[in-house]
Amino acid sequence: MNTASVVEMRDAVVVYGDFPALAGVTLSVVGGEILLLQGANGAGKSTILRACAGLVPIVRGTAEVLGTDLRIDRKSVRHRVGLLGHSNGLFSDLTVRQNVTFWAQLVGAGEEEINDALDRMGMAGRLADERVGALSAGQKRRCSLANLVIRRAELWLLDEPHAGLDGRGRDELDSILRQAVTAGATVMIASHEIERSRNLATRTVLVSGGRIKEVS
Amino acid sequence: MNTASVVEMRDAVVVYGDFPALAGVTLSVVGGEILLLQGANGAGKSTILRACAGLVPIVRGTAEVLGTDLRIDRKSVRHRVGLLGHSNGLFSDLTVRQNVTFWAQLVGAGEEEINDALDRMGMAGRLADERVGALSAGQKRRCSLANLVIRRAELWLLDEPHAGLDGRGRDELDSILRQAVTAGATVMIASHEIERSRNLATRTVLVSGGRIKEVS
Amino acid sequence: MYGDDSMNNNSTPDAVGRVATPATRAIGLLAIATMAWVVVSGLFLTPEDAIQGDAVRIMYVHVPTAWVAYLAFIVTGGASLCWLVKKTPTLILDRVAGASAEIGVLFMAMTLISGSLWGRLTWGTYWVWDPRLTTTAFLFVTYVGYLAVRGLGGSPHQRAQRSAIIASLAVLEIPLVHFSVVLWRSLHQSASVLRPNGDIKMDGLMLFTLFSGVIAFSLTFLWLVMHRQRLLTLRDVIEEKGLEAAIRERKDGT
Amino acid sequence: MSIGTTWRVARVVATKDLRIEMRSRVVANQVLPFAGLVLIMFAFALDDDILLERVAGGLVWLATLFSLFIVVQRSFGIETADGALDSIRVAGVDPAGIFLGKALALVVQLLILEIVLIGGAVVLYRVRVEPASLVLLVTCLLLATLGLAFVGALFGGFAAGIRGRETLLPLLLLPAIAPVLIGATKATEAAFGISGMVTSEGWPWVGLLAVFAAVFGVGGLSAFGPLIEE
């Protein structure tokens, strides 16, 4: 387990249009942590995660992820980061397997990873050949998680990963994350499932008004 | 509080294409109940709610909602039920207020209802004039809930209402539902937030494989 | 999805047996007989046309198919309206409408083909932008669309509801096709409309043959619709069985 | 439901649609460039005034037709994007009102486009519109637009209700609007005095348009409910 700093933000500011969604976030995450971002709706949790994934530019302050300075280069870090956003990023006209295979081919994962991911998320069998458009909300979420699992990312960014999943799905997810961490990955979770997430997390920070308020 | 039967299903079957999402559901809900539908992903919870809202036809068995037989007429009951689905049903190019006002005008609710709904969901003030497309996930959900509140429905159908809401939002929602019930409404909730929902619900049923398995 | 039991269950086979009844057999034979007469008379007995020569013989197919196609679409419209007015629990009307539309599309296609072949012989081209031709083509497409709507899936009731509405709108297109000639001729001064009625000297036998053609095709239509309607009924039965199987499967599963 | 309700709903829905368009300008920015391009392209393709005059009428309405597809798709796209259509259906809103509102919004957007197109034709193709035939032109515009809007609202709504709708819409829409296209073209040509047509020749076509609009207006008001609610 490496304890090098994986995410290092200093007064980072992110704006949407002219609204500062992040108004100076200072946050540092070290390797092997499972960090829980907790906070009210609109506090800025998703934005922090998207910033760490290099999806939104940092306009003030500094931000380093996995050793690269996001102010200079937001791209080279991406293939080492895995993001599960509010949306699933699925192609509804393709089957579950076709969706996962597509991502697998892009990131160079093989058959067994695909099958493994699918039945870890309980999407093997009949469901694997079902059109994604014909899935229930939770099944879609599971498919999206399968896409994430095959990424084998070093930094996992999860935006409300438990939402929509049933009890077994949640337990499965938690064990997947714990394994990922033991395998050397780092995890950041934004969630409103306080109890469950707290059990999972090694540390919790409170996001409020686009800033990190208190670190418990 | 009326204790007449509000929902009465006998062996109700609902199909998507040729897949029976509901394979014979027998369920009866009486006035003033808060019924929790619990079950695995893909069990059929959302479908039960959509069927009660008259959105999907019942092809076998019988189903009565608020006294009307859905086999004969799925429409006349609709304006008496309110549904919060997985999707929010918002117009992302309109502001929060414009969205709520649109629904209010359609169902004939007035200014004060709108304002009341907005600040109960904490969407008054700055956010009220924000484009819905520029809201965070939870804020969108709150807006969608505001649309539901002004409906003053007799039967509330909520599909994972807690998902995406922060702690305060969830408490607020629960109190809204309790008030609705005391005002004579009936509530059905599909949720994976077992603990919270159980505290709220007066009764819990387990949905599994398109049927009601056990009534606890 | 359709379990085998649904195919070889006891009701389906004798239902198949029932598809052909004495009535349909009689109609079928009658249709064949009249058709035979039309062929003989159309090809050999009737005189060839002064200008068109043998080409005129196409008329005995072209015109009847056109008119019977109209008939078919009107039947579809009628059945659909009836269904919309009093929603009968049985879907017989819906099936009649569907069957009739299918045959109608078939005949309209024959009209188009025979017409364009005729055009090749008389006008020297397969297709002209004559209003009658164009409107006919659109009528054809309309009912292809109608059949597509029937194929959308959903519960049989949904299918009936949707397609009935489409049909009752589509039927209004027929007058447009029929009067297109009049409409355009009265408006379109440039004589782009070719109606050869004038130069066909309709002698008695030709007329008789033409109308026996109409009768022959009408009988064929009736015959096909009755069969088709029964087959559609059977298909619904089979789908029912399939659904039962699927429900059982889902019940057993999990 | 009462005419009052229907009308109220229609107003609310139409206002909503137009407001969204004002905000997003999707249709405007998609359709107008199209339209402009058609006109310019043809001015290019056949640089010959007589020819241009002859195709002017057809072009204007062909361009309108294309736009109809885009406008209709957008109009119901906003309803289906986030499942608003379901909410509307559940809200038990008078479907006739929705139909009317949708159609009204379509009418407004199409009319603007058509005026641009006609203007363009006048400028680029040097078609002359005598004051006498102006009446004809305007009535033709209004009636044709009504017809198109009604058909678009009816089938657009129907197609939006079901999966794989995109594949269905053109098949239903095309044959239905063909008469409008033909009638409007002829009437417009008459108004433009193209290939020696005189204004009076246009009116019968306008009659056809009126019948069409009436049929689909009534048809839509009564059929929209059953179509989307199933």
Place this chain on the structure above:
Amino acid sequence: MSIGTTWRVARVVATKDLRIEMRSRVVANQVLPFAGLVLIMFAFALDDDILLERVAGGLVWLATLFSLFIVVQRSFGIETADGALDSIRVAGVDPAGIFLGKALALVVQLLILEIVLIGGAVVLYRVRVEPASLVLLVTCLLLATLGLAFVGALFGGFAAGIRGRETLLPLLLLPAIAPVLIGATKATEAAFGISGMVTSEGWPWVGLLAVFAAVFGVGGLSAFGPLIEE
């Protein structure tokens, strides 16, 4: 990244796009009816063979152009519908590969359409294509399609990256593809031998198309990354 990667990614993306189209048939069912209608409506609007022949070339490419918009919008619509584009960006996939893949899928779809259109023109407008000019026609088709696909993929991707994209796409696309449209039209007319043009007159235009395709091919490969990632 290496050419190998780029090519692998391109193949994966193109396969995915085409598979989705095979499944949903959205483009086919939206675009082909359109195209067909253009041809038929024109034939009807000006039932005059000489005239038809003259506009044939222009029409074919105008119809292609319309289709380009729909195809491009659909092509990136599937990426943005459920936020897949974000996932792709995060996955750190070689953008050049995405660009190439998208363009390839567009090429396939456009080519099919153009063949249908040319076929239609031949049948409906009685255009004659001598074997001699067939070579010209095919080269023209291929190069023009490449050019259109590259532009479409580049700007489509760019527009998809930002909100209110729909409003942006046409404004970006139209001016860029105008040259293709003109060049292709002229070359096609030459191939059709329209208004006394002879085949040889077509080749210079084909040259223009080649240059255009090359420019936007190279430009896209290098610019796509920066464009979508910002």
